[in-house]
Amino acid sequence: MKTLTVGGSSVAGAPATSTRLSGVTSGGKPRLVIIDVPADYDPTKPYRLIFSWRQLGGSDTGNATGLHPAGDGPNFDAKSYSYFGLRREALNAGQPAIFVAPDTDPAGALWDYNKDSVYFDDLLKLVTDNLCIDESRVFTTGFSYGAMMSYGLSNGRASKLRAAVTMAPAQFGASSGTTPIAYMSTTGMSDGTCRWGDANSGGEGCVMQHAKVNGCTIPASLPTAAVGSKKYVCYDFEGCKAGYPVKVCTFDGPHTPSSVDDGTTVGEDGLKAFIPPLAWKFISQF
Secondary structure (H helix, E strand, C coil): CHHHHCCCEECCCCCCCEEECCCCEECCEECCEEEECCCCCCCCCCEEEEEEECCCCCCHHHHHHCCCCCCCCCCCCHHHHHHHHHHHHHHHCCCCCEEEEECCCCCCCCCCHHHHHHHHHHHHHHHHHHCCEEEEEEEEEEECHHHHHHHHHHHHCHHHCCEEEEECCCCCCCCCCCCCCEEEEEEECCCCCCCCCCCCCCHHHHHHHHHHHCCCCCCCCCCCCCCCCCCEEEEECCCCCCCCCEEEEEECCCCCCCEEECCCCEEECCCCCCHHHHHHHHHHCC
16 A cells, blocks of 8 residues: 555545555556545455546546535535545445546546546556455446446446446447446436437436346336436346346436435435435445
8 A cells, every 4th residue: 555655645625545646657648546545444355446437527636525526515525425425335334445536638638438448457457456455346436427437437347347336327438348247327317418318328328238238127118207206216127147237216307416306305415415325335235
């Protein structure tokens, strides 16, 4: 661990356990990345590793500090929402994980699947060479463009990943994988950016593609949340290959990973958002 973080720096507003690494390169170019290692890290204990990909207009810093990723609202801070709220959920469950938040080259650019999938490979090797990682429990998540990057990896790097959780995805990068991978997806029914109802390229198409690869039973129609319901609806596909579940949740809301849909309110809140607990439950089954 000391070798990995030497020369690194703290990240203002992020958890004290988050470090911006120095000297990281990919394709011969310097790259930005933040890593979060549990405060009580035990080098003899294999940890889950979770890649957290930022959205368009976001940053690795915003990912680590919990800056609101879509609209605005309360509790978008490091304690409540760093790494899309998954760090909080892991700590609350007593199962701390290691998080990696990459950024683009240059910072602020679009993800480039061909270049950044290689960056994923490089980061995975860097972290597994320096920390005690359970290589059978490596995950990827992200929102919007970060969800698209995770979706691409769920196809192109399925052999290196146990599961993917994509929040407002669209097909991107490697979109025709044939290797099963556990997959969870969420989409707001009023999302006009990464739409749900496109069987070829929207959130529906992403989840259906994985359901087919995983051998799940394809229903005649998927149950979805009604606009105006102030609720979310989740569907777990039946008949999937053992160990490779597929889950999809739709909700009454816009383009966001932090919607509060409890039947009484619609808004965004880093602590009350319904997705982080569901995403952690999906990941922690492995």
